[in-house]
Amino acid sequence: MAGFSIQRWSVRHAGGLDKIYRYISRLMFKLYPVFHWLGFARLERPVVFIEKHTKGFLFDCQMCGQCELSRTGMSCSMRCPKNIRNGPCGGVRANGYCEVNAEMPCVWVDAWTGSQLMDDKKAIDLVLPAVDQRHQHSSAWLRWMGEQHRLTEALKK
Numbered sequence: 001m002a003g004f005s006i007q008r009w010s011v012r013h014a015g016g017l018d019k020i021y022r023y024i025s026r027l028m029f030k031l032y033p034v035f036h037w038l039g040f041a042r043l044e045r046p047v048v049f050i051e052k053h054t055k056g057f058l059f060d061c062q063m064c065g066q067c068e069l070s071r072t073g074m075s076c077s078m079r080c081p082k083n084i085r086n087g088p089c090g091g092v093r094a095n096g097y098c099e100v101n102a103e104m105p106c107v108w109v110d111a112w113t114g115s116q117l118m119d120d121k122k123a124i125d126l127v128l129p130a131v132d133q134r135h136q137h138s139s140a141w142l143r144w145m146g147e148q149h150r151l152t153e154a155l156k157k
Contacts, residue, residue, distance in 0.1 A: 004105060007075070010058045014074040014114035017058075021070050028141060032149050040142055047139040065135030065143060071123040072107075073114020078131070080107045085128050 010017060028035075035043060048063070055061035055076075059069060062078035068085075069076060077085050081100040088108035091099030096109040115124035135143065 004103075006058065007060050007079075008105065008110065010074045011110045011114035012117075015117040015119070017074050018070060018118040025144070028145050029148055032145055035142070035145060036149075040146065044139055044142060047142055048137065051139055051141060063137045064131050065138040065140050066131055067140035067144075068128060070118075070120075071115070071126060071128070072111040073116070073118060073124065075107050075110040075114050077107055077111065079104075083131070084108070085131060 052061070052063055055067070055069070056063075059074060059076045060079050061067070061069075061076050064078045067076075080089075081098060081104075082089050088106060089099070092106045092109060093099060093102065096106055098104040098106050111124060115121055
């Protein structure tokens with residue numbers, strides 16, 4: 001139960017954690033040239049180590065490699081026993097707990113609660129693509145950084 005209390009703390013503080021997340025995102029985007037120079041392949045292991053332990057502790061992150069915490073109220077949707085990525089299954093118990101694991105708060109009830117504390121309350125409404133299993137146990141941060149850089153470069157052309 002201790003793990004659930006930490007995750008619920010993260011949901012209750014989703015607004016502040018989202019601000020930290022956005023700050024780190026901007027910083028990492030600015031550091032793209034340094035990361036590129038060092039080599040993304042070389043950085044994968046240490047960045048995964050940091051992500052796994054930080055996000056694992058705070059959010060019980062499952063390391064899908066396609067993190068959406070900033071859209072799901074700081075509740076990792078991949079904790080859902082059914083791996084449902086776009087909202088609750090409909091089997092949420094009356095007390096807000098999971099139908100599969102009666103001792104576990106529903107990931108999506110927490111996601112909704114946390115999302116309402118964040119600046120972009122509508123982000124949770126975005127329908128996400130299925131998880132690409134090829135990215136399992138890889139760095140979502142490094143992938144995001146590369147995607148953002150490619151988008152920025154494409155917009156310049």
